[in-house]
Amino acid sequence: MLWYEPYQKQYPAKQTRLLQLFDLLGIPHEEPKQEWGSSLVIIGFSFDPNAMTITLPPSSRLELITALRQFAQPGTRRPLRDFERLAGWSQWSFNVAPLLRPGLSHMYDKMAGKSEVFQLMWVSVALCRELLWMAERLEASDGVLLLDSLEWSTLDADLVLYTDASAAGMGIWCPSLHRGLHSLIDKPEPSRIFFYEVLAVVSALTFAASFNHFHRIVIFTDNLNTVSMFNSLHAKPDYNPLLITAMNTLLDNNLQLRVLHIPGSENVIADAISRSNFDIVASKHPESTLHIFSPPELSSGSKSI
Known part of the structure; x- marks a missing residue:
């Protein structure tokens, strides 16, 4: 000293x-x-480099939860300034709770293109569902982020899955379990292929969670937009229930997820399953089994409203 x-x-x-x-x-x-010292307070968080943790103080967490619940009053009108303030406050909390990023989808959608800070905007039911979802998740959290959970590679994965979607269906391929999963799309809509690419990933995550003993999950997809969505955890409101459902699965089962890109030419088995070309799967992996799956029910946020 x-x-x-x-x-x-x-x-x-x-x-x-x-x-x-x-x-x-x-x-x-x-x-x-x-x-x-051994633990530093930086931008309101306690950083402990020895324990590799970032902690959101209980008082700060409670204040944010209260603010989210007070804002989530459907049918009311608030100025753009209040929207921006709550969005910024929530973004700050994502340093500790990054999986809650989908909770601001409707918030950003409403603020897009607006600049008059006193302009009044409606607080919709859909927005309230997302804000209350964040509040409920923060209430259930201990406010601690383990930094070592953010850095791991495919070599550390407990389960690796491959997904694909076509106009006819969705396919999931699990090499380590020699198992393929297929789901038909009842009313194919070419314009919604991206939705099904993401839904295939969400379904694969639900499948991984069903085993109760895998922790780190890697899912490969040949759709770059899907990879981008899971890397940013940001989606337009129409697609946001896919992200919220995936985040619920991760939080409820203490899972860690990486969604990575694979060239379409290398995603042969998942592609064949999605197109019901099961002969290709049988010829390349005769020991494999094929099963039908139903996609999970999607959540748009809190069920309390």
Whole structure:
């Protein structure tokens, strides 16, 4: 430790020398920002590099939950400024609760293209469902993010799945279990193929969760937009129930997910299953079994409204 005269405090020697260097060079600094110790408070979060955790203080979590519930009053009108304020506050919490990002889909959709801060906007039922979903998930959370859960590769995966969708159906292929899953699309709509590409991934995640012993899941798809959606956890309102359903599955089962891209030329088995070309699967993997699956029921947020 070394004494730093301007602040009349002891700091770790290297930190004191750095402050002295700042003074010599004329670089401004402030006493409240001179944090040090085994755990640091940064932008309102407690960072513990030894435990590899980021913690949302209970008081801050409770304040955000209260704000979300107070805002979620369907049929009321609020100025754009209030929308922006709650969106920014929620974004801050995503540093600890990143899986709750889909909760702002309708919020961003309503704010898009608007700039007059006092413009009144309706609070819709759909928006309330998403905000209350975030509030309920924050209430059930301990407010701690394990940083080591964010960094892992395909080599660490407990289960690897491949998905694809065609105009005729959806296919899921699980090499390690020698199992294929198929679901027919009753009323094919070429314009909705992206919806089914994402639904195939959500269905594959539901399948993985059903085993109760896999933890890290990797799902390959040849649709780049699907990969982008799961990487950003942002979707237009029409597609957002797919993300919310997937996040519910992850949170309820303590799962970790990676959705990665695979070229279509390498996604042969999942593609064949989606097109009901089961002979291709049997010829390449004679030991495999094929099953019919039903996609999970999608959730648009809280069921309390």
